[in-house]
Amino acid sequence: MTPGLAPAALAALVDAVGADHVLTDAEVTAGHVVDWTGRFRGATPAVVRPRTHDEVAAVVAVARAHQLAIVPQGGNTGLVGGSVPLAGEVVLSTARLAGVLAVDAASGHLTAGAGTPLARVQDAARAAGWAYGVDLAARDSATIGGNVATNAGGLRVVAHGPTRAQLVGVAAVLGTGATVDDLGRLEKDVTGYDLSGLLCGSEGTLGVITAVRLRLVPARPERVVVALGFGSMAGAVEAVGRLRRALPDLEAAEAYGAAEAELVAGHLGSVPVVDAPVTVVVEVAASTDPTDGVAEAVGALDGVLEVHVAADGPRRAALWRPRETITEAIATVGPHHKLDVSLPADELGDFAVEVERRVGEAVPGARTWIFGHLGDGNLHVNVTGVEPDDATVDDVVLGLVLERRGSISAEHGIGTAKRAWLGRQRGDDALATMRAIRAACDPDGILNPAVLL
């Protein structure tokens, strides 16, 4: 059932953003109440679409005055149930806070509205002779504000770090109504607490980010992509470690198994690129042709079963396509649980075998899919054949992760999906400190009440 909104609260929201941008018709708001996976579905009395920082501040003021909870929502591509109104919240969509506002080519900084899709940020950086260091398959829908709110990782972390490493500063409205204005900050600045850094990864629980200033990276136009076959995940981990040491221009090192390759091939109507138990996709990017160095580094590896090399754009895209289509292909199998974990390098190979065994034992009929950002120690464990509400597989996978000194969330965040596990990972003192920070930034508890803590 759709939750209601008191007439005075509705009128105040209309005052804040204009009647055209307070959407209440359930048919119109339908796409905002269910997440990308379809696992998390809620309901909302209204979706509001502010266009400016001041309009966001006005919406937050209305929420405080009328005790309304808000879910900030960007592209709604988040994978942990944090971007949808599971407790009947008002959705604050950043869709109209979009656009690249400035590119400072001399300093290599770019400023964009929070609702700008990641792909538009990448385009603007490229047009200015730079590059943006973060990339992910959801680039056309995921917003830069959502990326900062989740500290998104993606396909280039091994080279440039996650979103946090690109962040110079944000503009945001905190739950108190106070403004954070760090858009004018410089590359070097140690004037007190890093409030923008605190908002990065806060998953919409401390403030609504309205704009971001990002650090760009040098463009490295000469690229080679190599797909390598290995006999096991442990062999692939060993090889990626060696490639990281041998190739300073390594831009990505990703992996997936034979079952994932077959699933994607079926979905795309093609055949797997590599016929081996594990495929590793490596990209190297430099200012001069890196092919010789890549050939030498690959030639020195042990246990390589197959090698496919691509230098021109279409063939590079063809080697990337299976890896980038896995999430979409898994979604066609049925409801699935997503566990996004990282492990110390020496645990990764064994973990990949053990997790499949334990899930199979705990939930007969469950199917485990494993792929991810091997260069960062980040594996995505997806499980199909399980009811959406059955937390057994989550407990099995995350329990094993903690046993093996790993992290229960490498890049997707905690959202609502992993809330019960945060204390086990971080401990009571860290949780108490997080609660105190949250209370200071959002004393009325209006921002994403169902997320994180």
Ligand code: FAD
């Ligand atoms: P949303 O999904 O709308 O929101 C995510 C969270 O951020 C929510 O808690 C929301 O409340 C909060 N939020 C959003 N905007 C704001 C704002 N302006 N201010 C405050 N809080 C805000 N993630 C990775 O890290 N790496 C990947 O490789 C990756 N690949 C993906 C591939 C696919 C096909 C899909 C569907 C998702 C993938 N993701 C990946 C997950 C997702 O794209 C990222 O988490 C992304 O950062 C979310 O951006 P969004 O704009 O869609 O945010």
Ligand code: 2HG
């Ligand atoms: C990726 O790396 C994304 O492709 C999505 O982070 C992972 O679907 C997933 O579990």
Ligand code: ZN
């Ligand atoms: Zn990922």
